[in-house]
Amino acid sequence: MAYISNEVMNEIRNKTDIVDVISKYVNLTKKGKNYFGVCPFHDDHSPSMSVSPEKQIYTCFSCGASGNVFTFVADFEKISFTEAVRLLGEKVGINIGTNISVSNKKDEYFDIYSTANKFYQNSLFTNLGKNAIEYLDKRHIDKDTIKKFGIGLSIQKVSLTEYLINKKYSIDKLVDVGLTNENGHDIFINRIMFPIYDLSGNPVAFSGRIYNTKDTAKYVNTKETDKFKKGKILYNYHIAKEYLKKNDSVIIMEGQMDVIRASTVGIDNCIATMGTALTREHKSIIRNMANNVILCFDGDAAGEKATISAIELLEDTGVNIKIVRLPDNLDPDEYILKNGKDSFLAQINNAGNLIDYKMEILKKNKDFGNIKDISSYVNSALKELINEKDNIIVELNLKKLSDNFNIDYETIKDKYNKLIKNKKEVVRDIKPKKTYNKYGMAENYLIYYMLKNEKVLNMVENRVGYFPDKNIRELSNEIIYYFHKYGIINVADFISYISDREEILRTLRDIIAMGIKEDFQIEEIEDYIFVINEYHKEVRVNNLNKKLKEEKDPLKQAEISMEIMKIRGGSRNGIRN
Ligand SMILES: [Zn+2]
Structure with a gap:
């Protein structure tokens, strides 16, 4: 990865509010200090993701997604961390350059489409565009609307392909992105051009409509490309x-x-x-x-x-x-x-409720003069109602069914209750949370509090020689290094700092997603350090026990036993080994 300095990343992150950015993608509701929303990284049904404006990080307690504003945008947009930094940097006026680990293919695609978009828009307001403007006017599309949706025009006499080749784009590339056909001619000719934007607001395709000819195809769209997939794009989303x-x-x-x-x-x-x-x-x-x-x-x-x-x-x-x-x-x-x-x-x-609509749909092709049809309707209506969570809506509909078909209310209610009872609870599919033994737990807590509190960081630096887990060990070394270099530390910036270290970043994100409580007592930290040092003692005792088993000399056996006792007997406060 090309180098973006930590200072620049932190500056962009500082100028960017994570709540603002995430709420562009996910609907957030404030509860207490934090914001909550439905997690976009798993099939979430209730708001499982919290966003902390104070710490500038997000956490999903169901799937373990977590990180800072850059990891969110990177994961959501499926772009690299660096691209996310660049994207958010642009929004706050900090340009980190385009030659940084961003694939050229992607950039060229966007460049070509925004150039083509401007080309079509300009064409509409030339003399050759008069008919098209008249057509749009007749259809009550005024100039403001044309501007707002970037509506343009493709003209036979003016070739987009030639224009783009003059701009040094290769013909192969233009065929590849769906603007030029195999013969080197424009795909869109004499059509009113509607640009289609991706979720981030980049033009990635066009939809061209005929206006002055009769053509079998009223609309022609850009072919699907790696940037334009109909199944992933929603018109006007941005x-x-x-x-x-x-x-x-x-x-x-x-x-x-x-x-x-x-x-x-x-x-x-x-x-x-x-x-x-x-x-x-x-x-x-x-x-x-x-x-x-x-x-x-x-x-x-x-x-x-x-x-x-x-x-x-x-x-x-x-x-x-x-x-x-x-x-x-x-x-x-x-x-x-x-x-x-x-x-x-x-x-x-006055849009209708879902349940009302369903009740109406169920009535289709039913003859309510026929008892069988009535029974079939009432049964399927009840089957719909057992999925309705709002009791009042259920009650009103049960009454309606009773009144409309002259069926005793209790009969209807009985049937409803039976159906509810039989309704199997659908078990949601959630990844089992990572589990840790007591050493793993102690490691995770220590890492989390090191990032929060200087004193904890110092305690770990001076008193924990060696974390058992390799990733935790590296994480702890990086935290200590970062702190000595910058004299200050917070989770959100530290995430940027280790963004190119996939494994330890994953480890840190797992720790954040544990939802560790914010407050702690220094005694707890003592306990965790004690547990980690116990681990090393255990390892040494195990090794000595192995040696003991193999040792034949009784004198040496006694020596080893003594050593084991010494290690086991180490008092809690004296552990510095
Ligand atoms: Zn999630």
Whole structure:
């Protein structure tokens, strides 16, 4: 790894608040001194991750994820530690340069796409773009909206490929990133260009729409590349997430035009899939965006199907799901154009509850003149209700079922109770926590408190000769070294310091994830040191015992026994061996 000085890393970390950064990815709620959120690093259903503004670290008590702001961004974005430092550095105006251990391939990709993005945007406002502007105007997309979503234009007469080759990009590279075809021509010709951004806000693909020709393909998207995977990208994520703090709810739509249209009437917390069903990757992104999710898919049958599968996917995340079903097969874009802002806002504000929606869906294709259908409906409705956690909603629905179908309330309630009883508790899959013996525990506590307290550090330095575990030993040496060099120590900076030492960083992150209590008495530290030194005595006694067994000379046997007794007899305060 190329060298970034510790001072620079610490300066970036000091200027960056971990709570601000993590809350861009995960919805955080303050409880006491710390913030809590659903952990993005395991399949978390309740907020297991805590973020400490004081210590500037995060900890998941379920899966053991922990670290400082750099490790969080690195792990979440799946980039290297150095790239995370660089990314966060840029945000606070500290440039650590681009030649530092960042693969050129990735950077070039982003460079090409942002160059292409600007090229298309400029083209739209040339003379050749007049028709396209007129078209957009007719569709009520004004200049502000064009700017906000970076809408551009690809023109046959002006080749993007040539432009980029003049910028010294290779033709192979342009084919590789999906902007140029095998014959060396632009992929996008005479289309209105919608840039698609990754989760960090880098343009990584385009969606091009026809506007003045008849073409079988209304939209053409960039092919999938290593930076553009439809299953991992949500349209408008990078803008929508800025609006989530205000209302803690995200609206999911089917198409980019829906999102853009919603924005024109002031609704900015919308995202869209790129023409695919929601994936497991989408699920973990969405779960971390907001506590409330509104599904607002197209009003047609396909939209209904998409709604049902989105519910199935998101249901176990613990987010509160609401559903909007637009009338007359309209999609959100069409609905807003036809009925206006207020009507659409009313649809969003009156979004239906999940359970109501399910009850409605179950009614499909049922003939309520038929007793069999009634019974089948009531049974499947009860099966849905046993998954509902809110007792009041359950109660209201049981009453409704009783009233609507003229069934005795007690009968319904009985059946519900039976189903609840039979419902098997689903056991969650959590990695078993690492277990430690008493020596391991003592080592972990000592390391943790060394990073917190100078006195502990000195005690360890002077009185613990040697930690049994190799990683702990190295960790302790690094802590001592760091302290003597900088005269101060804290966990968050120390994590940066050992970021290129994979094994000992892992060890430290495991220790942080143990959730060790903050307060300690000096007597406890004495105890841990005692335990560690006991370990060495045990090892020596074991070795002597082995020797004793092999020794034939009674005199030497006696000598060894004496030595063993001496070691065993060492008093607690006199241990410095
Ligand atoms: Zn976790």
